[in-house]
Amino acid sequence: MSRFSRYDTDEERLPDGMQRVGYDADTQIYTYRDADGSYWEGAPGNEYGQLTQVSNGGGPSRHEPIDAALRHHMWEEERKNWRQGWQPLLNFFLIIGLFLMLLTWWLYWTPSEQLPQCGGQAVPYKIHKGDTCWAIAGKHKMRVEDLVKANNKLNCDKLQIGSSICVPSVI
Incomplete structure (x- = not known):
């Protein structure tokens, strides 16, 4: 204390x-x-x-009554101040909303990767890191020429990871 x-x-x-x-x-x-x-x-x-x-003691308040036009003007000013006070938070919500819209578009509207339409004697194969035409042909016990012939416009120098090609099945 x-x-x-x-x-x-x-x-x-x-x-x-x-x-x-x-x-x-x-x-x-x-x-x-x-x-x-x-x-x-x-x-x-x-x-x-x-x-x-x-x-003052016992008397009315020192504030005068406010007419309707002045009250409306004061209300408009207060409404403008409310908008200015919330503007940073509204901008934040706008950015979050745009991010969620873009995320939704990216997840649901981008086309899914479709496997190539291979003939009856071929199966789709997804290219992984380190794959070459020589390695793919070796895994499936075939020649590189047969692999290139089965895939129209296949460039063995530019295989992209994640893309798919048709691998003919050897009987």
Whole structure:
């Protein structure tokens, strides 16, 4: 306990006749009432300090009623401020949405790799890393010329990994 804790009460810190009557948690503003009935507010976040008068004792508030045109203008300004405040988050959601759309397009709309239509005596073969025409023909116990003849326009120097070719079955 602090040795100055006795000075932390409202009676010690507030002017004579001033009493704390409320606190608004949203704006973090304390409200005080003076001996003559007038209301005062402190600065946001400060429990004590400089006070600002909000209303006179017993009389109406110092704020004048707002006409409809001014109220509409204030509402438009507040709506613009809302958009500006949320703009970075809306941009983030836009980027996430575009990413998800592109991912969906890539997964579902790109054509799947179709195996080549091989004749009745041939089977499809998918080319792997390190495959050459010589190695493929050797695995299937055939000549390279038979492999090239079975695949129209096959260039043995440019085999692409993942592509498919037809390998004739040897009987």
